[in-house]
Amino acid sequence: MPQTSDIDYIRAAIALAREGMERGDGGPFGCVIVKNGVIVGRGNNRVTSSNDPTAHAEVVAIREACKQLGSFQLDGCVLFTSCEPCPMCLGAIYWARPDRVVFAGTRGDAADAGFDDQLIYDELPLPYAERRIHTDHVLREEAQAVFEAWKAKEDKIRY
């Protein structure tokens, strides 16, 4: 269930979206990450201004929150994003593992504004041979050997 304070945090994310767009940082997307009532990460889209196609609001905020918390996991955090995450950002969210996500705009709203997340949502489930970006597969055995070394590594840190 949404909580009363959700409204304040999602408004903060939407404000970051608008301010970043007005500064010319990139697209109109913003994100804040909250832990125990404190904002620990903020992000807005910076793709075009930083020449970084991964600099979506959620990725920027996740990186900042993890740096702030000194952890590669967002246990106990809630991620507020001005728009439903694209597949890249949703993947990042799953790896970061916050407790909850709250969004405002939908992927349909984003598409209407020219951001085609849906194409990527459609491509991901396809076998690689059917995707639009041509993909080849070689040397599987040499890669498997590295995985075997990982499995045998005693001091590894799982994530």
Add this chain to the structure above:
Amino acid sequence: MPQTSDIDYIRAAIALAREGMERGDGGPFGCVIVKNGVIVGRGNNRVTSSNDPTAHAEVVAIREACKQLGSFQLDGCVLFTSCEPCPMCLGAIYWARPDRVVFAGTRGDAADAGFDDQLIYDELPLPYAERRIHTDHVLREEAQAVFEAWKAKEDKIRY
């Protein structure tokens, strides 16, 4: 079709995977990005050492290649990765738009080594209400207002 030089580049990606693992940077994953026969970006997984859950090999390499090329797009590039990309990285690849992808290990090989990309592949197509990370949706209209401002913005840079 795979090309002869693909073997050299994928071996370079696999070597980065092994070296990064041995240094303790993170998981056993490596990536190189090539344009016109020149490596323009390199990456290996640095999740645990940099406290950055987005620091997968492909994301690191894409960020480096884009910085090197001064562009948020990877036109004319081929991305070589030691393992089939996870959904986050595949999303990043779609946003960066290289011409081609070559991978070695499969997502099954990664799962066998303890990396559960498949969970994320399974979650992404679900309606948000059915996902394991609880998700709420509020204030859509306020986010839509920012998208309307984006649509009206005359000096925007599309990506």
